[in-house]
Amino acid sequence: MLLLAGLSQAQAPASSPALPAARFVGIWVGTQGWAIANPPPGARPDQPVTLTLELVSGRITGTLRPFLGGEEGATLVDATVVGEELQATAVVGAPRPPGAGPRRGPPSWKENVGVALVLKNDGVTLKGRADVTLGEVPWLAFRYELSKKRSRY
Numbered sequence: 001m002l003l004l005a006g007l008s009q010a011q012a013p014a015s016s017p018a019l020p021a022a023r024f025v026g027i028w029v030g031t032q033g034w035a036i037a038n039p040p041p042g043a044r045p046d047q048p049v050t051l052t053l054e055l056v057s058g059r060i061t062g063t064l065r066p067f068l069g070g071e072e073g074a075t076l077v078d079a080t081v082v083g084e085e086l087q088a089t090a091v092v093g094a095p096r097p098p099g100a101g102p103r104r105g106p107p108s109w110k111e112n113v114g115v116a117l118v119l120k121n122d123g124v125t126l127k128g129r130a131d132v133t134l135g136e137v138p139w140l141a142f143r144y145e146l147s148k149k150r151s152r153y
Contacts, residue, residue: 018081019121025055028126030146032067035129051119051126051146053086060086064117068092068132074115084122090115090130113139124148 031046053062053076060081065073072093079088092110096103112135119128125147132140 017083019084021055021058021060021081023121023123024060024081024086024119024126025053027052027149028146029149030126030144033143033145035141035143049144049146050149051144060088064090064130067115068113074130076117084120085128086117086119086121086126088117088119090117119144119146 028051030049032049033046034043047066049064049066051062051064053060055061060076060079062076062079063073064076065071067074070092074090074092075094076088076090077095079086081087092113092115096111114133116131116133117128118130119126125145127143127145129144130142131138132142
């Protein structure tokens with residue numbers, strides 16, 4: 001058994017060093033499409049989206065708009081670069097500020113929605129997917145093809 005474990009570790013590819021976070025920073029534009037077998041009736045096949053990523057105090061932050069049909073979008077709350085990928089979690093809308101105190105009124109449905117983004121950077125494009133959960137239950141999935149927005153001269 002130990003011999004087999006040693007072989008599988010020896011055959012595993014070495015992980016590549018992480019890209020600098022700055023390679024992900026900028027405005028990315030492209031499309032969001034359904035990555036599930038049966039999208040909702042009347043759903044558009046591809047929707048234009050904008051992903052804005054910034055580097056603030058050494059951390060990647062940003063927003064993806066529109067998301068789930070709303071212009072408030074999704075806000076990245078935690079992001080890490082692993083190899084050539086940006087792996088991030090996001091919330092619908094703006095995150096609740098830490099120490100904001102108790103919420104008044106009933107909780108919004110958005111508080112139970114989680115978004116896990118994985119986007120691979122090949123230099124000028126980001127391609128990947130977002131898996132959306134409602135509570136702990138897998139709910140929706142989207143695919144992304146984004147290109148870095150060029151400034152006009």
